[in-house]
Amino acid sequence: MSQSKQRSKGTGSVYRNSRGQWVAAIEAGWTAQGTRHRLTLKARTQSEVLARLSAAQRRIATEGPAGACASVTMKRWVDEWLAQRQHIVRPGTFVSDRSAVRRWIVPAIGHLRLDSLTPSDIRRVAASQEGAGLALATMQRTHAVLGKILADAVADGYQVAQRARETASPGLGPSLRQSLGVADAMKILAVAADRPDASRWVAALVEGLRPAEALGLTWDMVDLDGATMTLAWQLKSLPYVEHRNPRSGFRVPRGFESRNLQGAYHLVRPKTRAGSRVVPLVPWLVDALTVWRGHAVSPYGLVWPRDDGSPRSAEFDRRQWYEIAEQAKVLVTLPDGRTRLPLLYEARHTAATLLLANGIDETTIKAILGHSSVLSTQSYLHTDKTRTRAALATSARTLGLGG
Incomplete structure (x- = not known):
């Protein structure tokens, strides 16, 4: 059933059609055949269609009716x-x-x-x-x-x-992203184990954290006693309104939620509701994070910052990953036969593949990884951590990380 909004004469009409779209219509002069030209605008929300109507009215005012409907x-x-x-x-x-x-x-x-x-x-x-x-x-x-x-x-x-x-x-x-085999993943973990931030790479290969999720994780979101972490923010570098001019402010959409940390670095909310989730920590990761907490001192409370406590950029994070993969002598082979170092995002693919290989059901995997295609992901995670915890523990054992 359509909804309409009465407006002053000559300012156009606004209504909602049977498909749920908001529609605005305004007279825009005459056609070459002598009939009235009626300009029809559509949008998903009332505010959007009103904005488009205002823009059309400005064009009519400045260019005349012909200019308003011209291409x-x-x-x-x-x-x-x-x-x-x-x-x-x-x-x-x-x-x-x-x-x-x-x-x-x-x-x-x-x-x-x-x-x-x-x-x-x-x-x-x-x-x-x-x-x-x-x-x-x-x-x-x-x-x-x-x-x-x-x-x-x-x-x-x-x-x-x-x-x-x-x-x-x-x-x-075909997608060029691949997952690592168990042997290659274990090679990377063997090299990472000698680093103080070994937990960062286990979080990628076992827990399947997106890079931005890992870099935006703060200690107040980690419950070592309860062996869980809440993934509710991501670290992003936001663009300035004017290129390379901090005083111009940041270019963000209406209603965008963010917390400024340093320079352009912000904590921002995930793109989808499913991206915000509570994930169990495997025992190995609980122990590693307990030790790491004494090393990772950051004024922003970041779990995996740079050595000086500042936010770890995505570029810096990737360089660390490539150094580990190169030292581990791990390469992936592309469909055309060429080889390259594994991408950091492929660690997340590896986590998903390990879960699948161990017979974990698709719903549990999507809940762990935060895929938006699972309905009611939030309530599922809070009511059945037993299943997700067991699934992650299986992956950890596969990579030799114990129970």
Whole structure:
């Protein structure tokens, strides 16, 4: 059942349609056939559709009715799109979107009008990336950003051909991320065991912590007596409003929850509810963290900081991992036969693979790793730690870490 909102005459109408979308409509002059042109805008929330209606009203006021419904170039639209995007999505997503726009989309098709775009124009973006030797995953990500840009243009009342919006993606390919075998994982742990921060790498290979989760873990979230850790924050470096200008403030969306630590480093909430979870600690990790606590002195209470107590950057963390893997002489083989050092994120894949290999059910694995596809993950974790604790203990024993 639709809901409508009465507005003053000439300011447009706002209502909710049968699909649950908020719709705004406003008169925008006359068509070439002499009929009224009615501009229709859509959004998921009332506040979003009102913002789009206000933007349309400003265009009518400054450009006249014809300008309000005329198409614009991609460059002009994406500038407006990015200005709105920064208030909606997480900082990391915005930086990634902006990079795709400025490096690939605008150079390839920025000069073209929205209403003139064709499938070949859309494919031109992917072709330029392929010519530069970019990975298929990057091409797919840029294509998804471009699709969102065009869909939002239509929602704002611009004309974009459906065939352009439905242009096929660059294709699908196998993920290059792999998991380590038990023998290789044990080699890495053997090297890590001689380091004071050995617990950091066990947390990755057994507990499956995301890098940002590990770097954002604080001691007040670790219960050594209860043998659990609460993963409720991640460490992220947030972008400044003006590049490299701290005084300009940070670029964050509305309602974004964060705690500033030092410089650009912040503790931020996970992207999904499932990302916040309570995970049991295997006994080996409890013992290691008990010892490590005397070494890890940080004014921010971080469990795995730098030697001076400051936040450990993602780059620094990866370098430590690569040093361990290189010393352990562990390499992964890619589908084309090339070899490389294992990626830090592949430690998380290894944790999941170990759980699967030991016969742990998928629901338990998703609960441990914080995957958003499990319904009611929060209540599951709080009501059945016995199962998750037993699952993690099995992985620890497989890697020779005892019970």
